[in-house]
Amino acid sequence: MLLAGAGAALLTLTAACGGSSGGGGSVEGSKIVLSVQNALVPQFKKYAAAYEKEFPKRKISVQSLPDDSTQYVQQLVTQRLGGKVPDVLMNVDYAANQLANGNITMDLGPWLKEGKGGLKGEDFLPQFLGQYRPVEDPDEITGLPVSADSTTLFYNKDLFQKAGVTEYPKPDWTWDDLYRVANKIKKGSGDKFAALAPPLGIGDQNSVYNPVINAYGGSVYDPKTKKSGIGQPKAIEAWKMLLGAYGTSAPKYAADQGSLPKFENGQTAMAFSVRAVVPAMKQSLKGDWDTQTMPKINGKSTVGGGSYGLSIGKTSKNKEGAWAFLAWFYKNDGGMKLAQATGQVVPPTQQGLDHGTWRALPAPPKNEDAFATAAKDAYLLPALPAKAQKALSDSVKKAVQQVEIEHRSVTSAFQDAEKTVNQALQSR
Known part of the structure; x- marks a missing residue:
């Protein structure tokens, strides 16, 4: 019943081709493979379709990953050893440290501080964002929470x-x-x-x-x-x-x-x-x-509570394209609007908690404030x-x-x- 570790769903985005050898890549014309656990494939196909509709020159194909969390981590490790780390991958609270230590996830801190693409670290609830600060490098941020599961x-x-x-x-x-x-x-x-x-x-x-x-x-x-x-x-x-x-x-x-x-x-x-x-x-x-x-x-x-999040692969050749997707996904009128419509997501930002469209969904439950209060008060492991x-x-x-x-x-x-x-x- 309770979401243990909040890691029920795992996803990965993988670059199909393109991008510069320097790891920057370009946004327009980018081709990205979105790999998610089987349970999330239908929902992320909707996200991909919405993203492509808004940005016709950017393409995303949705693929699946193992549902088992151990197999999920092992597959990312294998991809790292083979030099094929995804551009954007799903992170999860209990695996974040392991993925960071394995040089699989990129430090998003500098771009979050800059507010690149309108995406700012200060907009996120600090305790949920903190789940993606590696134990060895707490100044780094290697993922962004998708939902404030409390x-x-x-x-x-x-x-x-x-x-x-x-x-x-x-x-x-x-x-x-x-x-x-x-x-x-x-x-x-x-x-x-x-x-x-x-x-x-x-x-x-x-x-x-x-x-x-x-x-x-x-x-x-x-x-x-x-x-x-x-x-x-x-x-x-x-x-x-x-x-x-x-x-x-x-x-x-x-x-x-x-x-x-x-x-x-x-x-x-x-x-x-x-x-x-x-x-x-x-x-x-x-x-x-x-x-x-x-x-x-x-x-x-x-x-x-806990969370799963989205990260960028440390060795991605298309970091710019990956960041563009994240910037769209976390916009209140972008991917986050679609995510809230599922009824499963409580936005991990203060603005989303106070004004998100999830509050207007039909009851039950009636007491939506309970989820918002819980997200603000959550003490995470x-x-x-x-x-x-x-x-x-x-x-x-x-x-x-x-x-x-x-x-x-x-x-x-x-x-x-x-x-x-x-x-x-x-x-x-």
Whole structure:
């Protein structure tokens, strides 16, 4: 249900031919191949058609890339070794550091600072743009976010009413409020449906546990010390609160993703998710449902999220043509207008949040402000080196399973998880 790492869709743009040997290239007459994951091919064909209609001398053909994230990264690495890095490629938050270290992505910072083609770095929400700042070179910017994917609380009013509960989520809700109302729904429903989808899912929801740990005063990863703190006292408090949902306000832990209750199928009254799922949800979920901002802890927001973005290949021979496409794509009346019309995209700019056309789309949900507020408040996981990122994901899931299945103590399970992540950070 929740967009894990927000990396569900991956795309690449590849130059077919042309461009100068110096890497500049020309804009008019450029021929660009747009390669996207299979799920995105139909939508990006629309972007390509719109771009060609506005600029008849520029051509784009749409091709597909593997849907699997590992295969996607490996293909880019292979292209780099073969001297065929795409002109424009899709980046994604968890892979941005790896792609930068592999000399696959170009530093866009100088052109963003210049405002080349009307595209300025200062226009983007800083925390989302920050996901494309390499750990080793934080002054660089190697990608531009496409959507400000931020977690919100979805709720089904029909299921609330079936349980005899009319206390709907409010902006000032705390996690205590969330659990309290979930318990009311559980009791009133007679367990005919779930009150709350498990906040940690199967243990893989970093866009939930990262901001929650931060709100408690801890950290999943501190880029200054280059260490993880998932086993420290503040983090342990957060884990206990999140794990406490299993078997009480949410169903018991299950290692099978498919067995979890799904909000879009009307199986749970509340769940955390992002704007990207709304179009599919409208098709599958009938009735009265809406969204609200995430509950708070100690007065702090617990909004998380992630993004995928667009980058330019470092060795591209047509950087000018690639930049021209990006400049068009991020214009409010260009590609971003088409992207918003899908209902999946929340613009990653302040202007887009306040005045974007996505706000005028038909309900549900009615509370569009929840997405805008979430994007502004989102606390995103700092980039970790590739090995450590995988170690974090695997270690957290393992620790959750140890607590819920093997009944190990929260403290010992996550202290061991922290050691594993820090070993990975040291060995990179």
